[in-house]
Amino acid sequence: MTRDDKTLPQAPAETVGESEVITxxxxxxxxxxxxxxxxxxxxxxxxxxxxxxxxxxxxxxxxxxxxxxxxxxxxxxxxxxxxxxxxxxxxxxxxxxxxxxxxxxxxxxxxxxxxxxxxxxxxxxxxxxxxxxxxxxxxxxxxxxxxxRRRQARLGDPDLLATDTDLFGLAQIVAQNSGGMVSIEDTQSHVLAYSASDEAADELRTLSILGREGPREYLRVLQKWGVFDRLRESDDVVDVPAHPKLGTKRRLVVSIREYSEGSPTPRLLGTIWVQQGDSPLTPDAAGVLRGASAIAARIISRALDAPSTEALLIQRLFGARGGGVDVPSVAGALNLPVSGPSAVVGFAPTATDATAPISEFAGLGSMLRLHASSFSRDSVSTIIGDRAYVLLPRNQSAKTVTAWVRQVIDQFETKRSVVLRAAIAIPVTDLGQVSGARIEVDRVLDGTAATFPEGRVTTLAESRTAVLLGEILDLVDAHPELHDPRLDALFEYDNKHASSLCESAESYLAHYGDVRAAAATLQVHPNTLRYRIRRVEEIVGVDLQDTSDRLLLELQLTLQRRKDRGKPGT
Structure with missing residues (x-):
């Protein structure tokens, strides 16, 4: 046990059998x-x-x-x-x-x-x-x-780190030994646990406990004082003075960071705040915070890295963590119907949304679960990688589910500034098909990313063409022997002469060989387009009156356009 860990107390806790009930x-x-x-x-x-x-x-x-x-x-x-x-x-x-x-x-x-x-x-x-x-x-x-539901080890054990305490218990222990009011927050400043408040709690603490954002003026003051920078960069306990004008009292705060082998920088997991009340904080409050930070890191990382049995079961239901579930057992454990029309919905952040990194998206899991539970009490949800999945059981209609998904996406964008896309698999006839439905949902999310924002919400049926075409292009792209080398001459010609033969050919093909319609789109004379098409045929060596040549050229040009779109600055 380290020196900082010894600053935390040892207090008894009552247990009933193997688990502690809560009244x-x-x-x-x-x-x-x-x-x-x-x-x-x-x-x-x-x-x-x-x-x-x-x-x-x-x-x-x-x-x-x-x-x-x-x-x-x-x-x-x-x-x-x-x-x-x-x-x-x-x-x-x-x-x-x-x-x-x-x-x-x-x-x-x-x-x-x-x-x-x-x-x-x-x-x-x-x-x-x-x-x-x-x-x-x-x-x-x-x-x-x-x-x-978990066994509560007695806090009177000699080594507190060996006990199975939780964040609420830790917050209470820190409050008792620091003389202040404690809140433990995640990296997005969402309160995870807190100790009891008294009359000395300021408005900032009350707003935080209610799940509301603190005064923006105070956040700007913390930024100006360099509090957030110090929390990100060190394990120091930061003393934040009172701000009478904003009505905030003195606080101590420490970051919760996890150090791991092979990683040059620790992983930031959250913060612990202690607000001073009417009485001064104890002389060793900073030491208490440092010890609490070490324990909180273990608790939070354990929760992040080792999900609950129910969470693991849900992820396996969706085909993650090895997949493979006994459907009747899962139905009983999660109180779900074995059969009956259901829906599987996948949510993904858009590639254009730079404001929503994976870590922030994962932190919105509780909000998504809230929306899903409100829509369907039997719903189950999980986050796998940078995507979230929801199962909506019991006779869901495509129209109703689509309306709900659009509402969720709108609320995420309005309230959290996170722009999402979604794909819906419906109907899913039984629990055994959930993992397969998730694979199909992923295919849609992968295959429709380029069509955003037109395709904010889509179903498998609506997007089948785009998905299959995208996968065909992936297959061609992955096999160089399927690339038509004759097109290289066309690309080189455009680059050398600053011409637009590729664009002209694409417009001609998109309008099914209608020269006048394609010329109007390109804003050129029809004769100019006829000349360009002849040049394309000469350079590539194809006959655009031949259906096979037209199909091959359109496929190869589409593949090249997709590559160009992925280049920086394009």
Whole structure:
């Protein structure tokens, strides 16, 4: 154990058997009063929460006619008070073990009717801050439930690094030993975990916990002070002074970096921030942060490099990590139907979008899962490389899925400035075809990249011609013996004489030999184009009245145009 690791404390933690359960009280305490507030709990707040789901108005309508058990915790996203009240009235008629134990809503604190309906149904009602982002709250809840499912090693072990702690536990430990309020963030400044807040929390901390961006003026100040540069370049603990004008208090911050063999530079995984409250930070707060940084690096890298069992199962379902799954077992584990029309959607950043590197795209996985879960509760999603994939089960129509995909792409571009393309495989008749559908989706994304932005969203059926033609060109390009050497003379002639015989031939072929139409496109006289076509035939040695010669020339010219488009500066 290193010197910095010894600065962290040793505190007991209760376990139940091999796993620690989480109650509603513990969950709300972890989420903090800045995000949630318990309005009412008819059965008490010590009920166990083991499952969570997002629901919208369409989900509520579907659940009214269903008697299957509901998840323990439901997040009402965009659900109006009137429809929520009607839903609670139906829930009250269900058997107790088929009811949810709690519901989170942004309107819970202001609606007496909603509170009354929830109490009659025996369901706890939790108010979510109106400014909290659902795509922030949902992953936090999932993280807390995942934490409860894992065995919690006792923090009293001599070596803290040997324990299976998590980021929420680490944040609490750091807060206790630094005397401040802690938040752990990823590389995109999204909060991963945090300690409890008190009255001394400033607006910046509150906004961060709610999933909102801090004041831009403060971010500019941090940039001016060189805070971000120091975090990227070193393991130093940076002391960020208070800024009374902006209402921010003093903070200490350290980067979370992973060092690996063979890599000249460490991988930046995030940051740990400690806000000072009404009392000064402890004298060894900087040492606590350095030790916490080492532990956080292990926790985060382990999560990145070793996905959960469910995540691995989903990736194998999509054909990654060796593929090959037992369909009935996967259906049972993920609660998916074995058969029935489904859809597989693939999302990819555009080649022209320099603002969306792979690392940033991967960080948007939780937002995509949020959208997918809201559209279809049974959906599963994953990120493989620089692409994201979503399975939408149960009788999805091509029209409905396409409309949803377009909406998702628009929201990513508007809210996150990430420009995406998408391909849809539908229908996928059973789970055993998901991996094959993903391969087809990849073929479409590979084959339609050049048609962006016309092809923002496409299906396999719509893009079959472009995909097959692109793959034929790839095949020809990969085999030099399939290149027609006669075209070299034509390219050399154009380069030497600054002429446009290639362009003229392409226009002539595109207009099926209609000289007048091709000449109008090129804005030249028809006789000029006739002369150019004769020169092309002479130089290349082809007869453009012959269908085989026309097909070969068009294929070779298309291949050359694609190569030219990929050259720098073209």
């Amino acid at each position: 509603l009280r513990e969950l709300l305490s972890a989420l903090d009063t800045a995000v949630v507030e318990l309005v009412d709990a008819p059965a008490g707040d010590d009920v166990v929460v083991a499952s969570v789901a997002l629901v919208d108005s369409m989900d509520l309508s579907a659940e009214i006619d269903s008697q299957s058990p509901l998840p323990n915790l439901l997040l009402h996203v965009g659900v109006g008070n009137a429809e929520a009240v009607r839903w609670f009235e139906h829930v009250a008629q269900r058997p107790h073990d088929a009811r949810p134990r709690a519901v989170m809503s942004k309107t819970a604190a202001d609606s007496r009717a909603l509170q009354t309906a929830a109490r009659r149904a025996g369901v706890a009602l939790v108010a979510v801050h109106p400014r909290a982002r659902w795509d922030h709250v949902f992953p936090l809840v999932q993280r807390m439930l995942d934490r409860s």
